[in-house]
Every structure is written in structure tokens, then in C-alpha cells.
Amino acid sequence: METDLSHIRGHVVVVMAPMGSGKGTLINRALENHPDLYETVSCTTRDMRPGEKDGINYHFITKEEFEAKVDDGQFLEWAEFAGNKYGTLKGEIMPRIVDPRVVIVEIELQGVQQLLKILPREHMTITYIDAGGWEVLRARAEKRAPMSETEMNARHDRFLIEEASKPLADVIIDNSGNEEDAHAQFEAVMQAAYNKCK
Ligand code: 5GP
Numbered sequence: 001m002e003t004d005l006s007h008i009r010g011h012v013v014v015v016m017a018p019m020g021s022g023k024g025t026l027i028n029r030a031l032e033n034h035p036d037l038y039e040t041v042s043c044t045t046r047d048m049r050p051g052e053k054d055g056i057n058y059h060f061i062t063k064e065e066f067e068a069k070v071d072d073g074q075f076l077e078w079a080e081f082a083g084n085k086y087g088t089l090k091g092e093i094m095p096r097i098v099d100p101r102v103v104i105v106e107i108e109l110q111g112v113q114q115l116l117k118i119l120p121r122e123h124m125t126i127t128y129i130d131a132g133g134w135e136v137l138r139a140r141a142e143k144r145a146p147m148s149e150t151e152m153n154a155r156h157d158r159f160l161i162e163e164a165s166k167p168l169a170d171v172i173i174d175n176s177g178n179e180e181d182a183h184a185q186f187e188a189v190m191q192a193a194y195n196k197c198k
Pocket of ligand 1: 016017019042043046077078079081086087088106107108109110111112162
């Protein structure tokens, strides 16, 4: 599919966030508030986690299928993260933003860097969900499920990589305190994105 940028009227809201920062809750509320809002479904080569559904959380595909899509130029961006590949199909974003619609894309740093080179800056808002640093995330993770030190160290390494994307954000959503405040901050980003649609 050709990436024609001359007809863009919509807006892409990028969400970057460390694991456990509550991004899912914020995004779900925004989807409820805006029936025409679309959250892209990425392709990934990682294993499905309990509770996840193919075609809903991700398109779970093999490494070979992923490579074939890369070779075929189907991805708008893709990256390797924690040993797995993740990519956003052009078809998930481009046909939607020819209309004055808002699309949410939840990706990591390398993907955002690629989108910055492709999409016109005025059609993109980059957000970062800040849950208040490693100690907060660690405490939340420990509360949810017991974890070995090795697992916790791996999570910490992952956190440091994810936190490195924070300086790229246009808007930092503070999700360290009152949850409703965080929803309001995210809703303000949505309103601004809809206002920028032409
Ligand atoms: P998880 O495996 O926990 O679902 O996601 C790992 C990381 O990959 C998260 O930071 C998530 O935002 C990112 N990610 C998910 N889909 C994509 C994608 O299509 N492209 C890129 N670049 N990153 C993605």
C-alpha cells in the first residue's frame, strides 16, 4: 500500500508507557468516550499472554510471517523489543487518517522515532504515561503476583529502556496519584487531537 501523506486530515496519538503504568485503563476509557476513536492492532512475534486474544490485543504471527510483511513493505514502522518483533501495519493507520479521525498507537521508542520521520509532526501527538518511577511500578507488580529476583531485574531493565522514551513526549500524563486526574489529562489530549483534525 502506498503511503500517501498529502491527504491526511486525522491525528495520531502515540502512547508510550512502561509496563504496569495503567495505559490500558486510560486508553479503554478514551475508547468508550469517543466511539470513532481507533486503537491500532499491532503484529507481534511474541507469545500470547493469558487473557490475550489474537486480532484484539495483537495479531500474533510467526517470525517468518513477520519477515514476509517487512519484505513486502507492509509496516509503517517496526522494531525489536525484548527479543520479539512488533510492527504497525500501514493499513492500520493510513486509511483511517485520510478522514478527520483520531488513531491511538501504543508503541515503543524505536517505533516512535520511525513515525517521526514519516508522519507530518502536526498530525501526531506523543504522550508518555508516568506512573511515578520504578519503586511505584515494582510495588504494584509485587502486589499483583509474586516474582523472582531474576524476573524483577528483567522488569527493571525493561523499565529503564521504556523510561528512556520520556523526553520524546509532547505530553506527560501523570498517573502516579489520582486516577481520575490521569483520565482527565488523557481526555485533554484527545480533545486537542480532535481539534487538530481537518
Ligand atoms: P508487550 O509485549 O508488553 O505487549 O509490548 C512491549 C512493548 O512493545 C511495549 O512498549 C509496546 O508499546 C511496544 N509495542 C507494541 N506494539 C508495537 C508496534 O507495533 N511497534 C512498536 N515499535 N512497538 C510496539
